[in-house]
Amino acid sequence: MTEDRFRWFTEATAGDSLSAVAERCGLDREMLRLEFVEDRVTAETVIAIAKEYKNRTTIGLVLCGLIPKSDVTTPLSREELISLxxxxxxxxxxxxxxxxxxxxxxxxxxxxxxxxxxxx
Incomplete structure (x- = not known):
């Protein structure tokens, strides 16, 4: 898991384990592990996690390398800007x-x- 992905996952899920996140989000645990450990995370997974944990999806998509920062058009908070x-x-x-x-x-x-x- 790249540093940005790991940081986003840890912060977005309040440190929950992959198993706990998979169960809470209704995702397959092994699929989730493969996506994050092998750096094959999908936008659908990031969005599912962000929504379940009440986080902005755009931050996860940027930090997981799925969209560039320049694609974020909604105003971001100071904390969100710093995290990016x-x-x-x-x-x-x-x-x-x-x-x-x-x-x-x-x-x-x-x-x-x-x-x-x-x-x-």
Whole structure:
């Protein structure tokens, strides 16, 4: 499963297993496993999962490589836009903002330290 597909599947299903998703969506478990493990996921499967779990179908279709980002014509939330961005795009935007306001770099370091402290 590619990283984007895995991330979408995990987030869209709140971490449910393939078996749980198959049962909940009325899909064949082995077919679902083959589609995601062998990167042969279909639009029908993505749409079925997205609808069952009350997610936008377009995000799943883009992240699973079934449609390009440019085909999404409905307005997306900030979170949806970020979920579709590549790491390079996110880092590029962050770099642009830090150059504009160097204090952001300090804020990021403090936030990372805070998150690490919470984790431990």
């Amino acid at each position: 961005a590549t790491l390079d795009e996110i880092l590029g935007e962050f770099t642009r903002r830090v150059k504009k306001n160097p204090e952001l770099a300090k804020e990021l370091v403090l936030e990372i330290a805070r998150l690490r402290a919470e984790k431990n």
